[in-house]
Amino acid sequence: MKAATLKDERITNHAWTWLQEKIPAWIFLLLLLAIWQAVVGLQWVASYLLPSPLEILRTTIDSWPEIATATLSTAQSIGWGLGFSLLGGVALALLFFAIPVVRRAVLPFCIFFQTVPIISIAPLLVIWFGFGQPTVRASAFIVSLFPILANTLTGLEETDPHLKELFKLYKPSPLQLILKLQIPSAIPYILTGVKISAGLAVIGAIVGEFIAGGGLGSLIDAARTQQRVDLVFSGVLMSSGLALVLVFIIELLSRLLLRGRPYLKSRL
Amino acid sequence: MYSIEVKQLSKRFPAATRAVIADLSFALPVDASLALLGPSGCGKTTLLRLLMGLEAASGGSISIAPELATQMSYVFQEPRLVPWRTCLENVLLPLELTAQNNPAARNRAIDLLQRLGLGERLQHFPRELSGGMQMRVALARALITQPKIILLDEPFAALDERTRFRLQDLLLELKTQLALQYVFVTHSIAEAVYLGDRILLLDHTGHANDWRAVTFAKREQALKITPEFNAVIQTYTQLFSAIENSNRERTSSEVQR
Numbered sequence: 001m002k003a004a005t006l007k008d009e010r011i012t013n014h015a016w017t018w019l020q021e022k023i024p025a026w027i028f029l030l031l032l033l034a035i036w037q038a039v040v041g042l043q044w045v046a047s048y049l050l051p052s053p054l055e056i057l058r059t060t061i062d063s064w065p066e067i068a069t070a071t072l073s074t075a076q077s078i079g080w081g082l083g084f085s086l087l088g089g090v091a092l093a094l095l096f097f098a099i100p101v102v103r104r105a106v107l108p109f110c111i112f113f114q115t116v117p118i119i120s121i122a123p124l125l126v127i128w129f130g131f132g133q134p135t136v137r138a139s140a141f142i143v144s145l146f147p148i149l150a151n152t153l154t155g156l157e158e159t160d161p162h163l164k165e166l167f168k169l170y171k172p173s174p175l176q177l178i179l180k181l182q183i184p185s186a187i188p189y190i191l192t193g194v195k196i197s198a199g200l201a202v203i204g205a206i207v208g209e210f211i212a213g214g215g216l217g218s219l220i221d222a223a224r225t226q227q228r229v230d231l232v233f234s235g236v237l238m239s240s241g242l243a244l245v246l247v248f249i250i251e252l253l254s255r256l257l258l259r260g261r262p263y264l265k266s267r268l
Numbered sequence: 269m270y271s272i273e274v275k276q277l278s279k280r281f282p283a284a285t286r287a288v289i290a291d292l293s294f295a296l297p298v299d300a301s302l303a304l305l306g307p308s309g310c311g312k313t314t315l316l317r318l319l320m321g322l323e324a325a326s327g328g329s330i331s332i333a334p335e336l337a338t339q340m341s342y343v344f345q346e347p348r349l350v351p352w353r354t355c356l357e358n359v360l361l362p363l364e365l366t367a368q369n370n371p372a373a374r375n376r377a378i379d380l381l382q383r384l385g386l387g388e389r390l391q392h393f394p395r396e397l398s399g400g401m402q403m404r405v406a407l408a409r410a411l412i413t414q415p416k417i418i419l420l421d422e423p424f425a426a427l428d429e430r431t432r433f434r435l436q437d438l439l440l441e442l443k444t445q446l447a448l449q450y451v452f453v454t455h456s457i458a459e460a461v462y463l464g465d466r467i468l469l470l471d472h473t474g475h476a477n478d479w480r481a482v483t484f485a486k487r488e489q490a491l492k493i494t495p496e497f498n499a500v501i502q503t504y505t506q507l508f509s510a511i512e513n514s515n516r517e518r519t520s521s522e523v524q525r
Binding site for chain 1: 320322341342344346348350351352361362364365366393395
């Protein structure tokens with residue numbers, strides 16, 4: 001009975017702490033929306049330049065089938081791009097880690113490639129992959145690869161030397177060392193890379209869609225040409241929503257994979 | 269018949285002004301446990317690491333009896349538990365790495381943890397355990413491979429007195445039951461005298477200051493309050509003081525130079 005009361009008390013405290021942390025952001029958001037609504041309602045800004053939040057909501061509901069299809073298409077491209085970045089980034093990091101000479105030969109070019117703006121490569125991608133999703137996926141993949149690669153490599157290199165020495169006692173094979181020590185050690189770093197890459201993959205996909213068509217990028221671009229600022233806002237909000245959902249999923253995954261570790265502290 | 273034979277062993281780290289271990293020789297009989305005693309920085313841990321093969325010697329030799337060489341285990345000064353593995357998984361790690369993990373081994377690990385007072389903590393992660401509990405898990409991990417020689421680097425330093433005494437007795441028990449030979453580093457004269465059949469006292473120059481056998485009819489906690497035990501403690505306290513004095517003189521003459 002007493003234990004149950006203590007548990008309840010702990011849950012209440014936890015809920016209260018959570019609320020204390022989240023409430024300021026929600027209040028700020030509501031305040032911002034209220035000011036925005038008032039500014040447009042009082043016609044201080046023309047609604048064809050800045051539609052009110054309620055108008056954007058109405059447009060989103062009215063055009064929901066179109067927006068939902070575009071959002072789903074963009075989400076698929078992001079999923080493909082980010083998924084391949086995760087596979088490719090981790091595989092390349094393992095290769096660079098295992099064979100230092102490959103790392104010295106290839107990594108500088110990866111860094112160089114990373115500095116090239118995606119918008120300047122996108123036309124090339126269209127030439128190579130054609131219009132539509134393949135180009136969009138490639139665009140999302142290219143921009144989201146490097147953070148995962150760099151973070152994974154750092155994680156592999158930062159394996160605790162004390163644990164390495166412990167493993168050395170039992171003479172593990174290189175594969176055992178990688179699977180049982182180095183990859184698990186690198187997981188927090190990989191997840192950080194994925195979090196950074198998630199945002200970039202959304203940008204990559206939207207930019208790809210501007211050029212190659214389809215998805216939210218195309219919807220936003222078409223709305224721009226028709227002067228439908230409300231629809232542009234709807235598209236922007238949906239793409240932000242996609243990024244948020246992605247970050248939320250990664251956070252859940254982090255909690256699952258990092259359970260038991262002493263440094264797990266979510267700030268979301 | 270000796271289990272460990274050390275001849276003219278020396279160890280000098282790169283860029284160090286003097287050797288940590290210098291011209292050290294001793295032979296440890298097969299059934300004897302060894303306590304490595306000495307002031308801080310005298311090379312006790314280095315000697316233990318040399319015995320385990322974690323460091324390479326600069327000179328001299330270490331011979332381990334061939335039938336024992338593959339059955340050695342090591343407990344580090346700190347627990348070194350793998351943070352993402354539970355208590356039980358940490359204990360099973362050596363068996364996983366040597367492809368010996370099976371249901372029988374798992375039961376043995378559970379028994380071992382229960383014996384060390386961690387039966388309720390099998391599925392807990394290291395961060396959920398106190399420092400003393402973590403050290404006990406590390407001890408269980410070293411014992412799970414059923415070693416013949418176990419090397420322990422200040423294994424009980426972080427434990428409360430009651431747990432320390434319990435684990436000291438457990439070590440003595442395992443020595444008898446499993447014919448386990450242990451070599452351990454300690455700062456505590458009382459612990460060295462209580463657990464060590466032989467005590468190697470090192471000084472600041474890395475030389476053996478004293479090497480002798482300590483024999484008692486029976487080792488149990490009550491021994492610690494006997495005049496016989498205290499006489500040995502007295503001897504080592506005096507030897508320790510002599511080492512400290514000579515170190516002070518050596519340091520001050522080096523400073524003057």
